[in-house]
Amino acid sequence: MPDVLPLTPLTSPLDATVRPPGSKSITNRALICAALAPGTSTLTGALFADDTQAMMGAVTALGARIDQDPDNRTLTVAGIDPSTATTAGLIDARQSGTTSRFILPAAALLNTRTVVDGTPQLRARPFGPILDALREVGAQVEELGEPGYLPAAVRGPLHGGKVEVSGHISSQFLSGLLMAAPLMRDGLSVSLTSPLVSVPYVEMTRAVMIAFGAQVTDLDVTAGAYTPTAYAIEPDASAASYFLGAAAVAGGRVTVSGLGTNSLQGDVAFADVLAQMGATVTRTPNSMTVTSSGRLHGVDVDMADISDTAQTLAAVAVYADSPTRVRGIGFIRGKETNRVAAVVTELRRAGIDATEDEDGFTIIPGLPRPTRFATYEDHRMAMSLSLLGLRSPGIEIEDPTCVAKTYPNYFTDLAALT
Numbered sequence: 446m447p448d449v450l451p452l453t454p455l456t457s458p459l460d461a462t463v464r465p466p467g468s469k470s471i472t473n474r475a476l477i478c479a480a481l482a483p484g485t486s487t488l489t490g491a492l493f494a495d496d497t498q499a500m501m502g503a504v505t506a507l508g509a510r511i512d513q514d515p516d517n518r519t520l521t522v523a524g525i526d527p528s529t530a531t532t533a534g535l536i537d538a539r540q541s542g543t544t545s546r547f548i549l550p551a552a553a554l555l556n557t558r559t560v561v562d563g564t565p566q567l568r569a570r571p572f573g574p575i576l577d578a579l580r581e582v583g584a585q586v587e588e589l590g591e592p593g594y595l596p597a598a599v600r601g602p603l604h605g606g607k608v609e610v611s612g613h614i615s616s617q618f619l620s621g622l623l624m625a626a627p628l629m630r631d632g633l634s635v636s637l638t639s640p641l642v643s644v645p646y647v648e649m650t651r652a653v654m655i656a657f658g659a660q661v662t663d664l665d666v667t668a669g670a671y672t673p674t675a676y677a678i679e680p681d682a683s684a685a686s687y688f689l690g691a692a693a694v695a696g697g698r699v700t701v702s703g704l705g706t707n708s709l710q711g712d713v714a715f716a717d718v719l720a721q722m723g724a725t726v727t728r729t730p731n732s733m734t735v736t737s738s739g740r741l742h743g744v745d746v747d748m749a750d751i752s753d754t755a756q757t758l759a760a761v762a763v764y765a766d767s768p769t770r771v772r773g774i775g776f777i778r779g780k781e782t783n784r785v786a787a788v789v790t791e792l793r794r795a796g797i798d799a800t801e802d803e804d805g806f807t808i809i810p811g812l813p814r815p816t817r818f819a820t821y822e823d824h825r826m827a828m829s830l831s832l833l834g835l836r837s838p839g840i841e842i843e844d845p846t847c848v849a850k851t852y853p854n855y856f857t858d859l860a861a862l863t
């Protein structure tokens with residue numbers, strides 16, 4: 446992959462079927478549950494990318510053993526008994542929010558000290574709420590850098606019981622606590638101290654936990670154990686947004702296979718936003734299709750539940766016939782980069798009238814000029830802005846390999862669409 450990737454606009458409408466790689470969020474949840482289930486679990490359809498390699502390294506550090514079979518997208522996991530396991534002592538969560546926020550409570554189940562750290566990008570993201578909650582449930586927590594940030598050390602065991610956690614910064618704190626909770630002495634009952642963002646991810650957490658034999662109702666988890674399980678992981682719905690967005694931008698039809706009406710992922714609702722913009726969306730139990738003439742209307746939409754697709758929408762909105770306002774996503778300023786500022790800055794450099802709002806952004810459609818887009822070490826900046834290259838000449842993507850965080854073959858799969 447070159448340092449800068451030039452893109453060539455399509456000359457005819459799309460007519461393609463694509464199956465994105467496995468869901469990052471489901472893979473990393475299944476890895477946690479499998480690692481905490483004494484015995485052998487098999488995960489099929491798994492994602493092989495930087496974020497899931499980070500999680501594999503993390504659970505391995507806690508004593509789980511993983512056999513990777515990338516050709517068959519399968520992981521075989523031999524889980525641990527946290528009451529007797531010992532840790533390798535240091536976990537590098539790399540750039541991965543899910544790995545870091547999910548492994549902290551899991552590591553804190555063990556009666557030995559684990560340090561969790563990550564890249565400078567991850568060190569800049571918030572951890573205060575989960576570190577405070579872990580103290581409340583019995584962990585010894587050391588904040589080794591800035592208070593409320595990585596690196597941090599944790600040591601258990603955890604008595605569990607009642608705990609409060611905020612919901613407005615990230616749902617990952619809650620998901621991480623819930624997944625460790627069956628192994629806490631008293632189980633766990635969580636109260637939220639602020640409104641929850643990314644709600645569908647918590648529903649996903651419960652679904653994966655239940656598949657591995659946990660007892661969880663709403664935010665209450667009963668003490669018990671995980672059961673080793675054979676678990677099938679569906680394709681990544683956030684990744685699918687780029688291909689569905691491609692159909693909207695370039696016109697034509699794109700079908701995403703493996704993501705149907707019963708998906709665990711909230712991000713499948715991105716297709717409904719495209720429908721509001723004028724595209725046609727059809728779903729079957731095992732696929733979704735977007736068909737578009739390329740003529741789109743702007744929308745006013747709250748994306749607090751599906752914020753990983755907000756940048757995708759920003760790219761699509763450039764080609765609508767009226768402005769698009771995205772609300773409810775102020776918290777994405779704390780993701781891989783400040784995503785509100787980054788997307789607005791890059792679209793403005795392309796001559797598009799985009800503005801930052803307190804809780805999101807507004808995009809006034811226009812004709813993008815040839816632009817070399819910066820990507821801020823954010824896979825979603827690269828994948829979203831690539832959609833402009835399908836319709837407008839002279840679009841280039843800097844540092845295209847940053848997509849390796851969740852989708853190493855993205856640009857190959859994008860090229861294969863045509």
Ligand SMILES: O=C(O)C1=C[C@@H](OP(=O)(O)O)[C@@H](O)[C@H](O)C1
Pocket residue numbers: 469470471542543614615616617620642643646752753
């Ligand atoms: O739980 C998860 O798997 C995720 C939750 C979301 O994060 P927040 O809860 O921080 O919004 C999402 O952006 C992230 O990509 C994956």
Ligand SMILES: C=C(OP(=O)(O)O)C(=O)O
Pocket residue numbers: 540541542543544753780781825851
């Ligand atoms: C926010 C993201 O990832 P994470 O929080 O898991 O690092 C993402 O994949 O867009």
